[in-house]
Amino acid sequence: MGRPFQVEIAESQERLEKAIKQARTASSKERLQMLYWLKSGQVSSRQQLASLLGRNQATISRWLKKYQELGLKSLLEVKSAPGKAGIVRGLALERLKQKLLEAPGFRSYGQIQQWIQTELGLTIAYKTVYQLVRYELGAKLKVPRPQSLKQPPESIPHFQKKFL
Secondary structure, rough: OOOOOOOOOEEEEEEEHHHHHHOOOOOHHHHHHHHHHHHHHHHHHHHHHHHHHHHHHHHHHHHHHHHHHHHHHHHHHOOOOOOOOOOOOOHHHHHHHHHHOOOOOOOOOOHHHHHHHHOOOOOOOOHHHHHHHHHHHOOOOOOOOOOOOOOOHHHHHHHHHHOO
């Protein structure tokens, strides 16, 4: 005979309803839904929960065990792999940030790549430099728009007065 199905849900029904509405991920919603059904008495067995959630009974048991031992926060925790540590970090990253904020700036990501190699002594791929500068640091290169060589220099102030 199987283990008896007795689960104590500490949270109130209203709190669980509110948490379901505020949940951002599908996995946390289904786990909160499971707790809500148990608290409200709509479900009375692991088998019913498994069929309603479309999960295996072993998964339901594992979730409930985790909830009983570690609580709601642990049940809703989404684990992620730590990933590889960044190549440019610490003082080197701070130096790069400062250099990006300076007035002349860099004209290209290749120029940044060369600066990192000469100043910091790190050899990094172009793609890595681009991702670091553009997405992690959120910086954009300060490159002026191209101007025509045929444009007379004395017409620029007149244009700025009239149209800007």
